Amino acid sequence: MSETFAARAAALDTADELADLRKLFTLDDGVYLDGNSLGALPRHVPARMQEVLTREWGELRIRSWDESGWWTAPERIGDRIAPLVGAAAGQIVVGDSTSVNVFKAVVAASRLAPEGRDEILVDATTFPTDGYIAESAARMTGHRLVPVAPGDVPGAVGPRTAVALLNHVDFRTGRLHDLPGLTATVHAAGGLAVWDLCHSAGALPVGLDAHGVDLAVGCTYKYLNGGPGSPAYLYVAERHQAAFDSPLPGWTSHADPFAMDPGYAPADGSVRGRVGTPDILSMLALEAALDVWDGVTVDAVRAKSLALTDFFLECVGAYAPEGVVVPVTPQAHAERGSQVSLRCVDAGITEPVMRALIARGVVGDLRRPDVLRFGFTPLYVGFADVERAARVLGEVLSEVSGRALDGVLGEV
């Protein structure tokens, strides 16, 4: 069996037009399937950062705000991310964490919504920070927070809906939600749609402009490989920019920041989404990391991503012992992100399984209580990696579930 899969993997790798991109990253002999948590290091970033540190900070110091382009980095890097999420230039600004950007987006969207609407819908299965921040935003703007399963959004939106905050891909299950359809549903009810792209940007087409998304946020340290905790971004559709009213109107979003005017007057365009002084070291590491996308299309990435996750599901189906894990990531391509989550039927084996996998060079992660997560970054994961990961997983599951059974029997 493994010869067959290994041979298929080799053939798929040979035919993979993105295979050479792996050389752009620092990787080891293991299989890294945690790029949906922290993307691998693009090889050239350390050298670029040496230049930023020693030349731009060390020698030019304050002059670098102009001469090294520090001041304009948030918009410049936003424009680099824009084509990856289907946005025209001038609508994305980089800076702050995803959580802070969720706050900006939800509060600002609630102020853009028609008068009298008092509900903010939030994906009840969302990555928790979105829910926590949306709750704070609702409390501070006098809205009622309505948590709702994504499938129930169509029935939940209505004349009271100001904003719906939704995740494009569920962090736990890897389920891809219907961004075009749900955006249209929210719009039909007269509300605004805010999307969290953390688990989709860089892995699949988003189409922010094409689908009329109102605002969006996303992180850059997963499929965009920007580095640990690298700055997030905020998208404000051009049609909303003139009325965008930020709850965090920091000085760098001012129309004339160096006037140091005691009165606030917002800048035009995406600059209005800024808050404080840009975090240059992290921001320029991200900018350099984005170089790996030169000449790469998101459509090609998506095609490979689906081929990788299809192949992984097939290999797991063949290698894993019967009835020990169950995929929770949808089979349908239209409902699948770039990750495969497997539920352990016996939740107690989840942690020992992931520990054993990591010890054997297959790095995924887990979400308590019972989900094994494997992320597939098409820029650096190949089909031989997939076959090996599934094979090692099969071995580990056999051993651990066998041991678990022994343990139970031993206590009889």
Added chain:
Amino acid sequence: MSETFAARAAALDTADELADLRKLFTLDDGVYLDGNSLGALPRHVPARMQEVLTREWGELRIRSWDESGWWTAPERIGDRIAPLVGAAAGQIVVGDSTSVNVFKAVVAASRLAPEGRDEILVDATTFPTDGYIAESAARMTGHRLVPVAPGDVPGAVGPRTAVALLNHVDFRTGRLHDLPGLTATVHAAGGLAVWDLCHSAGALPVGLDAHGVDLAVGCTYKYLNGGPGSPAYLYVAERHQAAFDSPLPGWTSHADPFAMDPGYAPADGSVRGRVGTPDILSMLALEAALDVWDGVTVDAVRAKSLALTDFFLECVGAYAPEGVVVPVTPQAHAERGSQVSLRCVDAGITEPVMRALIARGVVGDLRRPDVLRFGFTPLYVGFADVERAARVLGEVLSEVSGRALDGVLGEV
């Protein structure tokens, strides 16, 4: 004249117990008096960042959240800053920009204040971001914003005062405000005092605990030399931590963040001031930069700072042509930060003067319309630097004001 000052400078440098610290920084042949805007690069930071990039991100990747101490960096680095601002451990957390921390601090303080108080006082001469953010905080919490000159705070506080947001050192004039006295005044009125330490931390003693400050924020890229746009920090006095109610309750402030619980439950202690995923590259550069403080006392820094600014004012008095610039930084030590601001009597010469100074290797900056700013970082600025800066300034002022006069005469 210049021989006298030069000789005095040499003697002062010889006697300076902090003089050797300059070797820890990357500096050139010029005089860098803009450390109150962007601190110089500590020499060892690039090597440390190579390790962070290539080993911690590149090789360990996701394991570094535990194994390299990434996850606990915000509190760990907060505890490194704590002694520099007179705080016991466990009260400072690093992350986000100053502006975002002002929002957290002012909103949280307004929630800690006694019921029924409806005013937030803000220093009317403050760095503008504090005013902009305080206005947003007031709007979102139903308070009235009361801008007031710091000298008028005693008359402005009263039974309606919930919070006063004050700057320790004025960014424009370099005036040091009376933190102990004003904190006591605000407390006597029953309100909470929030201090912005951007222009004082690392330059002079702050005494947060000793003076009973309630909350405080500060940046780390000025006198703390953390790098361009490095993360800011939030101080919440221990007595307020249990009731600290953040407007930005992101997932990393949760009591059990990896439970990924849809319900928010805040962590205890300074962790509660966190928001999103910590920005590791910038944060670890800051951590490394703080090494230069090993064995250095803030009292020694303050003593040198006052000696530097005294000497600069004296040299400027001697070297500058009569009536062209006027110091706006107070003469009294108790009212002076670590910067000297000179107002140009003819505002029109401000920009040409600073351009000429920079061209001759003396780097300060300006604040429109008429203020020349010179910051003195005792860790790397010496007395010969001060004499040279004042001498070059005198030459430039003579030339520029002379030219300006010619221009006027030429038009007669």
